[in-house]
Amino acid sequence: MDNLDRSILDLLRQNARAGYGDIGSVIGLSASAVKRRVDRLVSDRVIRGFTIQVDPAVDGMSTEAYVELFCRGTVAPEELLRILSGVPEVVDAGTVTGSADAMVHIRARDISALEIALEKVRLAPNVDHTRSAIVLSRLIHRAND
Template sequence: MDKLDHGIISLLRQNARAGYGDIGAVIGLSASAVKRRVDRLVADKVIRGFTIQVDPSVDGYATEAYVELFCRGTVAPAELRRMLSDVPEVVDASTVSGSADAIVHIRSRDITSLEAALERVRNAPNVDHTRSSIVLSRLIHRSRD
């Protein structure tokens, strides 16, 4: 990948619907040259897909929390993934360093459904306890997928 490829990716991150001509005008290539590069980036699996991002509140998922998950003993990441996959409100989860075993991002319709999702997480095998923080306002959100 060169500087032009990085420029194309940067512009597509801002607007996946940008036209090849519009992208080319910014980075100094013709529309057909941009298309060839995008096709190559897709074929090489550098670009894995094109998507839209919808505000979760549109679908009624305006309540969110970050949950620290503490397990009894050692639990493999694959096991954590399996048990958290059973809770549809879990939108993101990662193992972490520090005292918690994982950080879980939950989105729900309201506090009642958030509490129910937290209860399902807490009742999973090997979960000792959780510590939750409910999001009050989102300050910065950057997607770097």
């Protein structure tokens, strides 16, 4: 990957629907050269997909919480992935350092739906307990996946 590829990625992050000609005019390449580079980035799995981002408030998923997940004993990341993949309200999760085993980001329609999603997580046999913080207001959100 070179600086032109990085520039293409930056522009596609801003607008995944940008045309090859529009991108090329910004970075100094022809539309066909940009297309070849994007095709290569896709085939090399640098670009893993093109998607939309929907405002969670408009989509009715405006209640969110960050949840620390504590497990009994040692639990493999693959097992945590299996547990959390079964809860559609989980939008992001990762293993972490510190006393918790994982940090989980949950989005739900309301507090009641959030509670149901938390209960699904807590019912997994390896989960000991959780500690939740409900988001009151979002201050910064940078989507750079």
